[in-house]
Amino acid sequence: MIPPTASTPTASAAGLAGLRRLCGGAVYLPGDPQYDDARRPWNTRADDHPAAVAYPAFPDEVADLVRAVAAAGLRIAPQGTGHGAPPLSGQLGDAVLLRTSAMTEVQVDAATRTARVGAGVLWGDVISRAGAARLASRHMSSPSVGVVGSSLGGGLNWYGRAHGLQCSAVTAVEVVLADGSFVRATDEQNSDLLWAARGGGGGFGVVTAIEFDLIPVATSYAGMFVWDWHHADEVGNVWARWALDAPDAVTSIMRLIEAPDLPWLPDAVRGRSVVAIDAAVLADVRTATELLAPLRALGPDLDTFELRPAASLARLHLEPEEPMSAHAASTLVAELPTDAVHALVAAAGPGSGTRLLSVEARQLGGAMGRPAPRGGALDRIDGEFLVLTLGTDGRPGGWAGQREDADRVREAIQPWGSGSLYLSMLDDRVDERRAVPGGSWERLAAIRAAADPDRLFVLPHSASR
Incomplete structure (x- = not known):
């Protein structure tokens, strides 16, 4: 079976209509009143129009749908929330979007x-x-x-x-x-x-x-430090050096944020341009306080660190939870020396004219940088930091301007890049072979080919397939 493209025939109307009897009737075709809501992912920047959208609730409904889609000459694209939907753009015209949200065990x-x-x-x-x-x-x-x-x-x-x-x-x-x-x-x-x-x-x-x-883990000493972003060079350099020496009990993120004026944000952040550090420390209060002392010595405007229930960390990063239009781009870097921090701040900090909502560097390493005891296609991350840019709808310059600024950040940090990618925080379609280490790509490709020889399933990052 050749994957359908814009030039290949689409399924017959009868074949599409036959899907309606599946999934307890939770199948929506173009023209149905529910179709637009059904096709819309969490990341609303993706605006694809699949051949149909289906909501199976049980494995047997998934199996029936998969067989029917193949018989109809279509492909199938599984999707949960649709946070990472943009790489699918342009690939769903001859595909059924299989939304998994009804499987809630x-x-x-x-x-x-x-x-x-x-x-x-x-x-x-x-x-x-x-x-x-x-x-x-x-x-x-x-x-x-x-x-x-x-x-x-x-x-x-x-x-x-x-x-x-x-x-x-x-x-x-x-x-x-x-x-x-x-x-x-x-x-x-x-x-x-x-x-x-x-x-x-x-x-x-x-x-x-x-x-x-x-x-x-029941508790963690966690929170956020915030400074005006004119301190970004100093804070970034202290944090980058501190992060390399920090024990594995520490996981942290440094961000440059052009924060919107929204009521759910803390007063010290709302409507300001800031540099922030979020961190979670798996240690008692005394040990954690000692570990964080070099950052606290920089005199943050906001310090929310305290011993917290582990469940509260879900909202520590202050990420939007409602659907929105966004674009994420990222690159893995091997190190963040002083020159790299300066380049990052120059590209996205004070005086840069950035139109992005935020740029962050996530601390990696530790257990994420070592081969996992359990083997897997991705058993470690190749890089000490991940640099992530985030653009959102309504920012100055529109999407074109934000893409330019995201490219500028990537180019500025590229001299320190590891050469690898982390696809879950990357909305552009790329060669996914750069996302798995060593010889894992050949094995992964062989497993996919054996399980799906006719390429029924649509892969978001499919440039290499």
């Missing part, structure tokens, strides 16, 4: 420190359940992100330097393959699929449920 087993969740579950649901059991998950920096999609993509998290990537915590996945068969993948059975699910980004089937380890 959540189980937390305190005795075994494990969780099992359906493909539509958001991190906020897991965080609260785990917190009630005095456990934590390796969750993302926003509670509105989907568990399955972020786990398949790697999973940077607030506990990553101590406990590794979320994908390395995955112990089982349940998947519907391209032929409609249902399989459970563990280290003992269908182990290649589990290996691919650990950071391989999908492309081998529709994951309907995922199981993963939790960590015995």
